[in-house]
Amino acid sequence: MIQSYIRDIPDFPKKGIIFKDITPLLQSPEGLQMAIKGLAQVVDPASYDVVVGIESRGFIFGTAVAHHLKKGFVPIRKPGKLPSKTASEAYELEYGTDKIEIHLDAVRPGQGVLLIDDLLATGGTMSAALNLVRRIGGRPVACAFVIELSFLEGRKRLGDVAVHSLMKV
Numbered sequence: 001m002i003q004s005y006i007r008d009i010p011d012f013p014k015k016g017i018i019f020k021d022i023t024p025l026l027q028s029p030e031g032l033q034m035a036i037k038g039l040a041q042v043v044d045p046a047s048y049d050v051v052v053g054i055e056s057r058g059f060i061f062g063t064a065v066a067h068h069l070k071k072g073f074v075p076i077r078k079p080g081k082l083p084s085k086t087a088s089e090a091y092e093l094e095y096g097t098d099k100i101e102i103h104l105d106a107v108r109p110g111q112g113v114l115l116i117d118d119l120l121a122t123g124g125t126m127s128a129a130l131n132l133v134r135r136i137g138g139r140p141v142a143c144a145f146v147i148e149l150s151f152l153e154g155r156k157r158l159g160d161v162a163v164h165s166l167m168k169v
Helices: 023-027 029-041 057-069 124-135 154-158
Strands: 007-010 018-021 050-054 072-076 086-093 096-103 112-120 139-148 162-168
Touching: 023 029, 029 057, 029 139, 029 162, 050 057, 050 124, 057 072, 057 112, 072 096, 086 124, 096 124, 112 124, 124 139, 124 154, 139 154
Parallel strands: 050 072, 050 112, 112 139, 139 162
Antiparallel strands: 007 018, 086 096
8 A cells, every 4th residue: 555655744834734745655565566567557558649747746757667568758848947948837826836847849749648756736837747748749648646635626626638647635
């Protein structure tokens, strides 16, 4: 069970929040393997061509899933981190906004995409990532997460794209 590898950290990053720490999962060969295999199995690999991971923990799981399935990997990064021409998308945070970017040529038009991140909370980051993938011509097939904070109803912001999570809180 993935849950047994997730540690609760109370009052982080601020009082009243219970942070879901994936460090024990990453430290455990069994737990990490379970997460990678679980994410790789949520969608038929024949239905997509490339895996997209969102900075930073989405890189950990996304590259591992891409390697496991012999697929390519595309990073979505914070502004100013990608060296070629990019598309960017702003999204709302609890206090303010943030932005993510993708290379304009990262996904070929019509390519199927599996998007991966560690956590689905309010859905703002993944919604922005879906917009970016579509803007450069990709076809989002599904979103996959290790953890979903279902009480925040983030999947509602992701529209008609299939959403899968290995653990729901």
